Amino acid sequence: MRLQSVDTHLVVALHALLQEKSVTRAARRVGVTQPSMSHALSRLRAHFGDPLLVQVGRQMTLSARARDLTPRAAEAVERLEQVFRPVERFDPGRSRRMFRLVATDNLELLVLPPLTRLLAAEAPHVNLRCRNIPADFAELLRRGELDAKLGRGGPVPDGCRSTLLVAEQLVCVMRRGHPASRKALTAARYAACEHLMVSPHGEDHSVIDRELAARGLRRRVTLTVSHFLVAPFILSGSDLLLTVSARVAGALARKLDLVVRPCPVEIKGYTLTLVWPERSEGDEGHRWLRGAIERAVACEPVAGPGAAGTVRKRAPGRAERG
Incomplete structure (x- = not known):
């Protein structure tokens, strides 16, 4: 019928x-x-x-x-x-809504601590559920099973929108007193160091190795790990050197008194983006969440040479449609 x-x-x-x-x-x-x-x-x-x-x-x-x-x-x-039923206005101070995110662990490290503080101050009853990014994240966004994805920039999936969170540059992180911290870090000295590499998917080489090879240099990657959060504890007790984004470097350096140096190998930076489904474009609660994530990233310290870093604020990015 x-x-x-x-x-x-x-x-x-x-x-x-x-x-x-x-x-x-x-x-x-x-x-x-x-x-x-x-x-x-x-x-x-x-x-x-x-x-x-x-x-x-x-x-x-x-x-x-x-x-x-x-x-x-x-x-x-x-x-x-x-x-x-009429749509209820989203009141962050009273809402008990739950948002589901997926993110790379470096963005969890950058976004979740300041975002948690924002939630405590503005939306104390809102809950977040964050997990790693699955291969079918775009379909999960379109089906309404996820609210947003935070990660490296790339093509915007069909039915989704995206905005730039931050453009990243690479720096080097090492323990205070590391031999490489006593002189200017040239490409040759950089290559001579033993290196720690964060490799979520198990790769042994990166764009840095290709750039070194173009200069006739080669580095030794002594250790690879799958998560950023273990890296500072390894650095603090070893002579390994980690090449990582400036914001991640700032977060790591503040925890264990690490030293940050400019990367001597010119590598094009990359972008970190926020992706969400078009169906949520007009959702008041979702708009608040996207703004909160942008504010959390904008106030995150950026590591400067030799120290934990300074605060740089960035204007919100423009949304892109997929």
Whole structure:
């Protein structure tokens, strides 16, 4: 049966009749006249081929078919109410909404600490669920199972939008007192060091190695790890050198008194972006979340040479459509 052939007003009347077991009380509940509800009952009886309400003595009772329909009619009315309910304005101070994010661990490191502080101050009851980026993240965004993806910039998936969070540059991080910290870090001295590389997917080489090879140089990657968070603890107790984005370097350096130096190998930086589904473009709560993420990144310190870094604020990026 096609829904077009059904008068959906009858769903509301059916629910009221099954709940009240009285045409008069059902009419009062819905806000129509008694004859109108009586007419609706006649149409419902014809549609289902069943009396629905049966006179037993001085009261009306439900037929077997009506008892079977009762929970389904209640569910149908509830769903209709949800569809036509006015959209509530998002109030971050009172909302108990949950947002689901996926992110690379470097962006978790950069975004989540300041974002958590923003939530505590502005949206104390809002919850976040953040996990690693799956291969099918774009489809999950489009299906509404994810709210946003934070990671390296790239093509914007169909049905999604994107904005630049920050453009990153690479720097070198080492323990204070590292031999390489005592002189200017040239490409040759850089290549002579033993290196730590963060490699989420297990690669042994990167664009840095290709750039060194073009100069006739080669470095030794002594250790690769899959997560940024372990790197500072390794650096603080070794003579390894880590090449990483300036903002990640700032976060690492502040924790364990590490030294930051400019990268002597000219490598083009990369962008970090926020991607979300187009379906959420007009969602007040989602707009607030996107703004909060941008504010969190904009106030994150950037590592300067020799120290933990300074604060640089960035104007919000322009959204791109996929």
